[in-house]
Amino acid sequence: MLKIKEGALVTERGGFCSDRIIRLKELSHLIALSRSTIYDRMNPKSKRYDPSFPKPLKLGESAIGWQLGDIMSWIKNLQSFNTSISN
Template sequence: MGFMRIFKGYWMPPSPTFPGRIIRLRELTSLIGLSRSTVYDFLSPRSPRYSPDFPKPLRLGVSPRSAIGWRLCEVQQWIATRQTTQ
């Protein structure tokens, strides 16, 4: 079952489908089956692979050098739209 964590005073198992969950790049690449460089190509308007509908990353801190992540629900929605258009 994995480790347990406290959420508002209750013990809960970790939930991979929690809608507000933020995923990092390693999990994103494993979910979509694309490489790190392809993800950044999708995000860069100067790239020929630029995809304006690809989910935008969130900065996880206040510093410009802080870590970034993606909302799991947005990534899942992007995957679903790609599956229906292909």
């Protein structure tokens, strides 16, 4: 069974459903970035390009999604990086 906790789906045991696919709207809400910023993070020609940003999965001809586990790992790496800079 799943429940909402701090804006992300978790199992009753407290673990994230890492294989769950999330769409752009949920990704935007989860990481607090706009649609255009997310696409900039994926675009090597953008000033805001982030090579560590998780690659999307193609779900159909015009649909993409991201694995929640990849997003959570990316967030954790950002937190670790920011902690190491501030120390």
